[in-house]
Amino acid sequence: MKEMSSYTHVGPNERFQQLNEFLNDIQKREEGRKELSKWQINLDKELVQLTGRTMKAESIIYKDRTIKYDPLEADRSRDGRSLAHLSAKNLDKWILIYSQRHSQIAYSFVDSLNKVCTSFGMRVDFSEMIELPNDRSKTFIRAIENKANPQLDLVCCILTNNRKDRYDAIKKVLYVDCPVPSRMLLSKTLQKPGQLMSVATKVGIEINAKLGGEIWAVQIPSKTLMFIGIDTNRDSQSRSSQMVGFVASINPTCTRYYPRVIEQRSTNDFISGLKSCMQNALQKYHHINGVLPAKIIVYRDGVNDLQLL
Incomplete structure (x- = not known):
C-alpha cells in the first residue's frame, strides 16, 4: 500500500509539475503536434x-x-486505531479455518485480535480453530459446510x-x-515482520463494522437526514438480469443502515x-426516530436517470 500511495497520494505541487512536464513534452515532440x-x-x-x-x-x-x-495528509487511521468505537459488537461465536502449515500464525493472529479489540470496547472470545490438511478450495468449503450455522458471528479463513x-x-x-x-486473510499479510498488530487492528475494525457496530461519526447539521446508496451489478453468466443493492441510513449520525438486495429482470422490476425498498427504509427510520426524514440524499452508481423515473 505504501508503494501505491506514492502514486495515488500525490500532492498538488507534484501534480502541477507533472502536468506541466506533460504539456511541455507534447509541445516539443513533432509527432505530438501533428496528432493534435x-x-x-x-x-x-x-x-x-x-x-479554490x-x-x-x-x-x-x-x-x-x-x-x-x-x-x-488525508489520513486519520493512525489517530483512531486505539480509540473506543461508538458502539461495539462482541465477537462471541466464530471459527478460524486455516491449513496445517499456518497453525502458528493462526494462533498468533487470534491473540493479537483479542488484544487490539479490547481498546475498541469489543470482546473477542477465543475462536474454534479448524486446521485443514491442505489449502484446496474443496477442503475449505467442506469445513465451512460442516461448521457454519446461523448462530455464528463470523467465519474467518487464512488463505495461502x-x-x-x-x-x-x-x-x-x-x-x-x-x-x-x-x-x-492472506497468510503472507499475517507473516510480515512487525505488522501483525497493525493488521489485526484493521481487521478488528472491519469485523466490528461487519457485525453492525458503529466505528465513528462526523457532525451532521441536520438530524432528520437520510442517505441512500444504490448500485447495480449485472450477472456475467446471465445477461437477462442484474442485482440491485440498496442501503439507507436510519439514525441521526448516519452510522446505521437498512440494506436490501433486489433482482431486476426488467425496468418494472x-x-x-x-x-418496496423505500417504503421499508422509511418505516425503519420512523420506528427508530419517531419521525420521517426531512431530506433524502440519493447516491447512485450504475443507475441512470431513466431507471429512476
Missing part, C-alpha cells in the same frame, strides 16, 4: 489557474474522544494466496448456502423493487 493538428486541437502552454476553497478537516467522533486530522477461483468459491458458499459474515 489532425484533430484541430490547441493546448495552452500553461495550466488554468483558479482560486480549502475545506476544514472534519472532526471524527469516537465514543470517548473527538479527533482532528491533517487534511494535507489470492487465487480468485478459490476466493469466489468460498465466498459463494458463505453468501448463498451458509449466509454468515466472513473475512478472508426495478421500479417495484425500489418502491
